[in-house]
Amino acid sequence: MADLKLTDVAKTYGNAVNVLNDINLDIETGELIVFVGPSGCGKSTLLRMIAGLETISGGELLIDGERMNDVPPAQRGIAMVFQSYALYPHMTVRDNMAFALKLAKKTPKEIDDAVNHAARVLQLEDYLDRLPKALSGGQRQRVAIGRSIVRDPKVYLFDEPLSNLDASLRVATRIEIAQLKESMPNSTMIYVTHDQVEAMTLASRIVVLANKGIAQVGTPLELYERPENEFVAQFIGSPAMNLLPGKITKTGSQTEVSLDGGGTVLSDVPTTDAQAGLGVNVGVRPEDMVPTESDPYVFEGRVNIVEALGEVTQLYFEPVSKDAAPVIAKLAGIHQGLRGQSLRLAAPAAKTHLFAQGRSLLYPV
Numbered sequence: 596m597a598d599l600k601l602t603d604v605a606k607t608y609g610n611a612v613n614v615l616n617d618i619n620l621d622i623e624t625g626e627l628i629v630f631v632g633p634s635g636c637g638k639s640t641l642l643r644m645i646a647g648l649e650t651i652s653g654g655e656l657l658i659d660g661e662r663m664n665d666v667p668p669a670q671r672g673i674a675m676v677f678q679s680y681a682l683y684p685h686m687t688v689r690d691n692m693a694f695a696l697k698l699a700k701k702t703p704k705e706i707d708d709a710v711n712h713a714a715r716v717l718q719l720e721d722y723l724d725r726l727p728k729a730l731s732g733g734q735r736q737r738v739a740i741g742r743s744i745v746r747d748p749k750v751y752l753f754d755e756p757l758s759n760l761d762a763s764l765r766v767a768t769r770i771e772i773a774q775l776k777e778s779m780p781n782s783t784m785i786y787v788t789h790d791q792v793e794a795m796t797l798a799s800r801i802v803v804l805a806n807k808g809i810a811q812v813g814t815p816l817e818l819y820e821r822p823e824n825e826f827v828a829q830f831i832g833s834p835a836m837n838l839l840p841g842k843i844t845k846t847g848s849q850t851e852v853s854l855d856g857g858g859t860v861l862s863d864v865p866t867t868d869a870q871a872g873l874g875v876n877v878g879v880r881p882e883d884m885v886p887t888e889s890d891p892y893v894f895e896g897r898v899n900i901v902e903a904l905g906e907v908t909q910l911y912f913e914p915v916s917k918d919a920a921p922v923i924a925k926l927a928g929i930h931q932g933l934r935g936q937s938l939r940l941a942a943p944a945a946k947t948h949l950f951a952q953g954r955s956l957l958y959p960v
């Protein structure tokens with residue numbers, strides 16, 4: 596049980612390599628916070644600063660109100676689970692889990708109770724006497740998690756714990772982690788991943804890191820439905836949100852935009868008179884686009900590539916210019932014979948986002 600407060604946290608490696616700045620974040624007891632972001636954005640660095648494995652170059656980290664900047668890792672009440680689970684190969688599951696407690700000079704009864712509890716939570720009771728080599732990858736990762744549970748930490752830190760597992764095991768272990776979290780509602784967890792699905796399915800809140808800082812913090816659906824900026828809009832959701840340039844032609848409780856590539860769209864994002872004529876990017880998710888014959892439409896183009904995935908069909912349109920990303924539409928179900936066809940697509944006003952200079956008009960500057 597613990598809450599964390601990060602205030603203006605920054606990291607510079609050596610004297611020169613500035614990786615993170617102005618990290619301000621409040622994490623409440625019982626949350627499962629996921630850090631996501633492109634490779635190299637500083638996710639692991641931030642996690643390692645919380646763990647005490649990296650120094651904090653600026654700002655302050657509080658755990659339960661206590662300043663942690665200079666507290667050694669072992670005294671922070673934190674347990675960390677890494678992607679390489681690094682179990683001791685010559686020790687049984689039971690001994691692997693008990694190891695840290697023996698070092699901490701716990702009594703045999705305390706150790707037994709803790710190991711049995713962790714084994715029960717992780718459904719490892721039948722495997723306690725096995726060596727790691729006789730376990731699947733997912734089971735080994737569970738033992739690694741068990742090693743942290745026995746220590747009853749205030750905060751669990753997970754650094755890409757599933758990335759060494761193959762696709763089907765990843766899904767199974769992801770669900771196990773979700774169940775584990777449910778069985779420990781008061782434990783605070785911070786989880787680093789580059790996998791969007793893990794972030795969306797596990798997180799109580801997601802922290803998107805980019806450009807040395809936090810791009811947005813919110814629940815998974817807040818990030819999906821109300822991205823604050825184009826980066827988050829395109830990072831969350833797959834394929835990424837389409838962005839189409841245009842100009843505001845009518846302001847009010849609904850906004851009308853005339854698109855540079857033809858067509859007009861209506862958005863439920865409200866605008867003021869002062870925003871009339873403003874250049875914007877209209878953001879529409881591929882899954883929100885539907886073929887239409889009439890106005891208003893968001894895009895008109897020729898289908899270049901069709902990806903039939905069964906449950907959905909993804910259409911890639913001919914790019915409007917050489918450097919423009921192709922517009923993508925994701926239609927439910929199977930659609931045949933669309934390659935080479937010209938289509939008009941519309942999107943509901945409620946799902947039409949507006950960005951100016953990279954920022955969503957939904958959020959005041």
Ligand code: ADP
Nearest residue numbers: 608612614632633634635636637638639640641
């Ligand atoms: P992520 O986990 O998001 O992929 P990291 O936190 O590992 O990113 O790294 C963030 C940035 O910090 C990267 O540009 C990386 O090259 C740099 N970095 C990481 N560790 C060190 C180090 N020990 N010395 C210098 N730069 C480092």
